[in-house]
Amino acid sequence: MLLAVASRAFYVWEDPKVLAITDVLPGANCGGCGNAGCAAAAEAIAAGRAPVNVCVVGGFEVAQAVGEIMGQKVEVREPEFSYTTCIYGVGRADPIYTYNGASDCNAAMLLYGGSKLCPIGCIGLGSCVEACQFDALRMGEDNLPVVNLDNCVGCGACVEACPKNIVTLTSATRRILSEYVTDECTAPCMRACPTGINIRDYIREIREGRYEEAVRIIKEKCPLPLVCGYICPAPCELECRRGVVEEPVAIDLLKRFVADYEMATGKRVHPYKAPDKGIKIALVGGGAEGLTAGYYLARLGYQPTIFDAKPQLGGILRYVISEDRLPRKVLDHDIEGILEMGVEARTGTLLGRDFTLHGVLQEGYDALVLTNGGFDSHKILLTGESPFSSPVQGLYIMLDFLMRLAEGHRPDPGRHVAVIDSTPKALELARECRNLGAERVTIVSNRPLSSLPEAFAHTRALQKEGIELRSPAWVVALGGRGEGLTRMALEGTRRGGMDLEQEILEVNTMILAGARFPELVFVPADAGTEGPAGEMTWQTLETFRTFPGAKGLGLFTPPEPGRTSDSAAVVKSILSGRRLTRGLHQHFTDGAITPVEHLVCEADYILTLEGVPQIVPSQREGSHGRDTEGDTKTAWILPEERPGLDEAAARREAERCLQCGLICYKKTAIEGT
Numbered sequence: 001m002l003l004a005v006a007s008r009a010f011y012v013w014e015d016p017k018v019l020a021i022t023d024v025l026p027g028a029n030c031g032g033c034g035n036a037g038c039a040a041a042a043e044a045i046a047a048g049r050a051p052v053n054v055c056v057v058g059g060f061e062v063a064q065a066v067g068e069i070m071g072q073k074v075e076v077r078e079p080e081f082s083y084t085t086c087i088y089g090v091g092r093a094d095p096i097y098t099y100n101g102a103s104d105c106n107a108a109m110l111l112y113g114g115s116k117l118c119p120i121g122c123i124g125l126g127s128c129v130e131a132c133q134f135d136a137l138r139m140g141e142d143n144l145p146v147v148n149l150d151n152c153v154g155c156g157a158c159v160e161a162c163p164k165n166i167v168t169l170t171s172a173t174r175r176i177l178s179e180y181v182t183d184e185c186t187a188p189c190m191r192a193c194p195t196g197i198n199i200r201d202y203i204r205e206i207r208e209g210r211y212e213e214a215v216r217i218i219k220e221k222c223p224l225p226l227v228c229g230y231i232c233p234a235p236c237e238l239e240c241r242r243g244v245v246e247e248p249v250a251i252d253l254l255k256r257f258v259a260d261y262e263m264a265t266g267k268r269v270h271p272y273k274a275p276d277k278g279i280k281i282a283l284v285g286g287g288a289e290g291l292t293a294g295y296y297l298a299r300l301g302y303q304p305t306i307f308d309a310k311p312q313l314g315g316i317l318r319y320v321i322s323e324d325r326l327p328r329k330v331l332d333h334d335i336e337g338i339l340e341m342g343v344e345a346r347t348g349t350l351l352g353r354d355f356t357l358h359g360v361l362q363e364g365y366d367a368l369v370l371t372n373g374g375f376d377s378h379k380i381l382l383t384g385e386s387p388f389s390s391p392v393q394g395l396y397i398m399l400d401f402l403m404r405l406a407e408g409h410r411p412d413p414g415r416h417v418a419v420i421d422s423t424p425k426a427l428e429l430a431r432e433c434r435n436l437g438a439e440r441v442t443i444v445s446n447r448p449l450s451s452l453p454e455a456f457a458h459t460r461a462l463q464k465e466g467i468e469l470r471s472p473a474w475v476v477a478l479g480g481r482g483e484g485l486t487r488m489a490l491e492g493t494r495r496g497g498m499d500l501e502q503e504i505l506e507v508n509t510m511i512l513a514g515a516r517f518p519e520l521v522f523v524p525a526d527a528g529t530e531g532p533a534g535e536m537t538w539q540t541l542e543t544f545r546t547f548p549g550a551k552g553l554g555l556f557t558p559p560e561p562g563r564t565s566d567s568a569a570v571v572k573s574i575l576s577g578r579r580l581t582r583g584l585h586q587h588f589t590d591g592a593i594t595p596v597e598h599l600v601c602e603a604d605y606i607l608t609l610e611g612v613p614q615i616v617p618s619q620r621e622g623s624h625g626r627d628t629e630g631d632t633k634t635a636w637i638l639p640e641e642r643p644g645l646d647e648a649a650a651r652r653e654a655e656r657c658l659q660c661g662l663i664c665y666k667k668t669a670i671e672g673t
Helices: 002-009 016-024 038-046 059-070 105-109 127-131 157-161 172-177 188-192 199-207 211-219 225-231 235-239 251-265 288-299 328-340 357-362 376-381 398-406 424-435 459-464 572-589 647-655
Strands: 081-084 137-139 145-147 167-170 280-284 303-308 344-347 367-370 395-397 416-420 440-444 467-470 473-481 484-492 503-506 509-512 521-524 537-541
Touching (some): 016 059, 105 127, 127 157, 157 167, 188 235, 199 211, 199 251, 211 251, 251 328, 251 647, 280 288, 288 303, 288 328, 357 537, 395 398, 398 424, 424 440, 424 467, 484 509
Parallel strands (some): 280 367, 416 440, 440 467
Antiparallel strands (some): 137 145, 367 521, 473 484, 473 537, 521 537
16 A cells, blocks of 8 residues: 555656657667767757757767657758867977866966967877767877777767867868968868869878779869869969978879879779759859859759860860860769769750749759859850840849940840949940930949049939939949849948948949859749749849958959959869858858858968978979969970879879978987888
8 A cells, every 4th residue: 555655646747758769769868969868869859959969979870769759850961970180199299388287277377378389289198089878999009199089979079178170070061161260270282272183191091002082082172183183283282391491292192192092093982972962053164164054053962064165174174274284084084983973964055045033943943053254155056146144134243235236236225224334334234224225324433432443423414414422432232033133132331331231232233343254043032933934033142242252342352352354263263162162061051151250261361381491302303393374394205105103103293291280290300210
């Protein structure tokens, strides 16, 4: 009787769903999920406070089983793993004092930020190792954490334990989309690379004889390694610290060596590819930028299709750069690798002639991206029939509009025209549009009124002519219905630097300054929304506005500061294509394109070295140099061929690399290596 009364008094009801989830979980009680054990995790999942895949130990099978209990579908998730960015331990990096305090990284941080001269260097006391519950971390001989990828479950406990963010969680997607930031251990060559390749790591892999791994590292940032090995002007070599003592490391030739290795051996290196997302992307232009965007979109699980007007892909690489500088077999090899990743190509199709923006969106594509390239693309596409076709009815670049007028054409500008320019030519063009029948012309300039030419000073007189000036202002979005442009969104600043609210203007024609279309991205405005007669509405994305230099440029922000045309340096188009991929991926996964904090290219100052003492000059046969065209000058160049390095020469050259960090490097005079 007493037991019966006690059972009634002390009875605790347990949710059967919580019990079922607890039985499925592995019972490790590691805390990697952020809860106090598996029982607490089960309660959080049942209450909806945690996702069904919260358990980092159990992996996909456990998440799938929990999902069945909760009635949720679970798909394969990209694996994450720990990664260390510091490369010189406390025994090899310059110290500022000897630390004898508590053996804990957080405690050591309290004393002047640690004992290393480098402010972002690893403290080396192993707090991250103690936090790891899966034996996935150990301290190496140089007091740096070493990750065992076979044991790492990506729980992030080591990341939380590291006070300097030396240990981070990464994945194939994060490495593709990442940019170099100021609080990261980067070498000068890495920061100078136009495509952002991790030069230090791939040279280390060459030195160790792991050539396929070197190719894999290069392809994290550059899908055209062999092409770059031939035409890249190699600004990285100008920043190489070895060059302070003697000739810099032949970085580009080392990249060329492993790319040659891939082609010669037939061992095509295909890095990780995410599961299919079912999202279709149309890329207009099959040059370096379009090929790059297609490659990385395919790797991230999208379904990219490249539309190109010419019979073969390559753009400027194939039709402008001469055969002696870039052999076509080299270009074909890299393009084949991109297509094998899952990129579809439709050649011989010209935007505006064979397909349209509206038609592509109606076909089921989720976005259309312009990667038309620089002014050289005009030379490729002009056939005498018509100037460069417009992606949207009513959207022109100024050069083409002026050409049409010069040829005697009288295009219908519609009721409202917007001219995006701040030169006297914009005013001349505005008056020409009024003569063609436009009721109103708006000139948009990102420059203050006081800095514009004198012709713009008489704003009231211009208003009487039907010409309105918006200054300073910039276009942040375009919108349309069917094949035509219908609206634009403007932002600007008033006196005192205060931002104005966004203003929507109805426009029928927009004329852009310059000689090329920017990298515009068009997406459906609202899923399932159609205008009259079944016409879809669409809008643009501000893909690059989250990068430095965007202020005052809005929608027409270039992919990187100072770039005016892809033809200025084709290699930079690879960075543009990867940044396009970043914007699209964030749009479709997060719904917003976020800025990159503390980008290297926007920093006023980055910690570095002016000299490199204690370096023994290396012995190397021959010489290496580059002219302004990017051609390699060596004694063994033949008229028809440009041989690269053989294996022995490549290994010797890789040994010359100092494996630099921010201020650390391999001091050969001390270590005798």
